[in-house]
Every structure is written in C-alpha cells, then in structure tokens.
Amino acid sequence: MRMVEKETSIILPSVKLLLSVFDSFVKKDFYHAELTDKDVNQLVRPEGRELQFFSMREVDLLSLDMLSKNLFQHCRSKIETSFAV
Numbered sequence: 001m002r003m004v005e006k007e008t009s010i011i012l013p014s015v016k017l018l019l020s021v022f023d024s025f026v027k028k029d030f031y032h033a034e035l036t037d038k039d040v041n042q043l044v045r046p047e048g049r050e051l052q053f054f055s056m057r058e059v060d061l062l063s064l065d066m067l068s069k070n071l072f073q074h075c076r077s078k079i080e081t082s083f084a085v
Contacts, residue, residue: 009044010035018075030071032079056080 001012015033022028035053045051054062056079059072072079 004033007044007046010039010042016078018078019071030075032075 001015004015005011012033012035015031018030018032020027020029040053043051056072056076064072
C-alpha cells in the first residue's frame, strides 16, 4: 500500500494478497485492490508511462505471455470475489 501511494499518490483503503511466488530466490507478492473513478482520475503517472485498467472479461481478450495468463487464471476467483458486496 505504501508503494502504491509513493508511485501513484493514491491511498488504498484495502488490498488483498492474491499470490506469493519465488522467482530466482526472490519472493514476489501479487495484490488486488479496487479503485474508484476518483482514484483513477487522480493517478500520478510517471512521464512516458502508460497505465491501463481491465475487467477480468477484458483480460481474457488480451494477448498475454503464459506466466501472466497462468497468474490471472490462478487468481481469477479471488479477484472476482475479493470485493464483492
């Protein structure tokens, strides 16, 4: 949450850990957070960087590498239900 705030100036009220993996002996954590329209409009984007947001339906249509496809497939139900009311 601190990293997101530092990089984007957005303060996230909550995040959910989706998955922890080790890659070359380095632990990598993957999180999910819900953003409001206000959050998205106030994002600080580093110069020259593009930032896009996708629904899970849209992710299915993207041309992703196998690692990314596996990550989304593995975490899909957690992502879809993590902030369900």
